[in-house]
Amino acid sequence: MATTAQEQAQLVETSKRLAAFQAVKDYLRPEYTRVGIGSGSTVVYVVEAIAALGHDATANMSFYPTGAQSEELIEAAGLNLQYISKLPAGKQLDVAFDGADEVDDDLNLIKGGGACLWQEKIVAASAKQFVCVADFRKLAPRLGTAWKKGIPIEVLPMAAPRVLDELQRLGSQNPRIRPGLPGKAGAIVTDNGMWIIDAPFAPLLHAKDSESSAEGGSGSNGRGTVDALADRLIKIPGVAEIGLFFGKNGLEVASGAQKPVAAYFGMADGTVQVKTPGGV
Structure with a gap:
């Protein structure tokens, strides 16, 4: 039976949330102190997953936004807000979480649908590990296959x-x-x-x-x-x-990586697919 538009929208939101919670579980380690937070609808669930860990788990962490939206999310969740302009020289974020408009088989990304691409690239490239979180609609064999807006x-x-x-x-x-x-x-x-x-x-x-x-x-x-x-x-x-977002990832270069070390996709069947440089 065909799904209604409302059911499809709910499926997408559920998929985003599943991917976000799994990515945070796998990549936000207790010893981390500097965490990048990107922009977009999927990041709402990333912040929800982080906040769900409780104050004791995040008390020593500072969170670096890519724009006004993520800044508001961080503050609303009661997390410690910091800015990338204040990152000490020679230091990196431990991890950064962000979404994407499209992800290809080689983990190249198209980003910027929300017009925050410059800040998003600065934060991603400032992190030792950049983790992409998305839903099943964003996965494509080649960039430009599913995302037709340019x-x-x-x-x-x-x-x-x-x-x-x-x-x-x-x-x-x-x-x-x-x-x-x-x-x-x-x-x-x-x-x-x-x-x-x-x-x-x-x-x-x-x-x-x-x-x-x-x-x-x-x-x-x-x-x-x-x-x-x-x-x-x-x-x-x-x-x-x-x-x-292309080139090297944080496993291949010490700093300045634009590509994610992993991309998490909430799938329509309720599972989470994880793509890494080594495959699925």
């Missing part, structure tokens, strides 16, 4: 027209400036005073597929590898940050 790109407003032109030359299919709230004129403005451009591309290849790519992974005509396209996008003058 790669979020944070840009300087004055550079937006030029960036749009350059994106079209790179093969983006109808890139556009993201509008603000309904009934409010103009573009959405990020916490950093920037605009967001959403740039759809053809499904992207993994780095291991570059030799078989028609463009050798260059990202031309919208059909390249995640790494190659990311390199081109970030070099466009006026681009502040991009919503592709």
